[in-house]
Ligand code: SF4
């Protein structure tokens with residue numbers, strides 16, 4: 001048997017974007033299908049397209065869209081034997097990403113949504129598509145996770161209905177990315193198997209404004225405090241390192257002190273600006289600045305001394321370990 005690869009995300013994910021679907025979390029590269037008119041959404045086409053990517057990987061070919069990705073893995077001999085007897089022909093969807101719209105009060109210096117989908121405010125109706133997928137038994141109801149993107153999901157007119165539709169099918173694994181300028185009372189009763197992810201990237205109003213181009217630091221912090229007092233949902237509080245803006249100990253220290261005051265169990269997630277790496281022009285090279293290591297080490301030690309969970313995004317970790325990135 002020759003080389004064979006698989007990607008778990010590809011086999012389980014459907015990611016709705018303004019201009020089509022992807023089969024993983026990536027909205028830039030990544031396996032996917034362009035769709036002009038979502039009112040004629042055709043599930044068979046989606047299934048067929050995904051199957052083509054799966055087959056390519058299986059036969060040892062890395063599709064252009066997946067090159068450089070850290071997610072696909074080479075199948076071991078025992079994987080190959082296992083998949084011969086356990087192939088999930090139907091490839092039920094157990095991960096749905098709602099990323100077809102972008103409405104946001106911020107204008108973050110690193111925002112890929114602005115760059116990729118400048119007109120994404122005009123989105124299509126997604127609830128009928130989700131209902132259809134349920135009707136067709138395409139969703140793995142027992143294991144479904146749903147991720148909401150979009151800046152400020154509360155501005156999506158379908159959000160309430162969509163959220164309740166998933167919940168009525170017993171989904172209790174949501175990951176909600178939001179700028180959190182507007183409070184979301186709907187998520188108060190979500191428990192620890194759900195996540196809210198907010199990219200604060202700063203520990204004070206001035207730096208927040210420099211990064212997000214909006215003066216809303218206090219609103220976001222107050223909303224986090226309010227939600228923490230009412231819900232058991234898990235917090236992911238992100239810090240995206242930005243050259244010359246927040247890549248210093250002082251800002252990181254303010255951020256960590258703030259987080260410690262809001263929720264000692266919040267997960268701190270360190271990430272890099274994708275405009276420097278995955279979204280950079282092809283052929284460009286990014287050298288990790290020396291001070292990034294100092295800031296990351298400082299954060300790691302701080303979190304360890306206060307028992308705060310600390311993570312580095314897997315792709316960022318790879319780039320930090322290598323010291324550079326060539327796109
Ligand atoms: S290998 Fe990477 S780019 Fe390709 S489908 Fe999987 S996660 Fe997406």
Ligand code: SF4
Pocket residue numbers: 102104105106107108110111112113114150151152178179
């Ligand atoms: S909050 Fe998110 S969607 Fe809004 S501008 Fe920032 S990165 Fe973009």
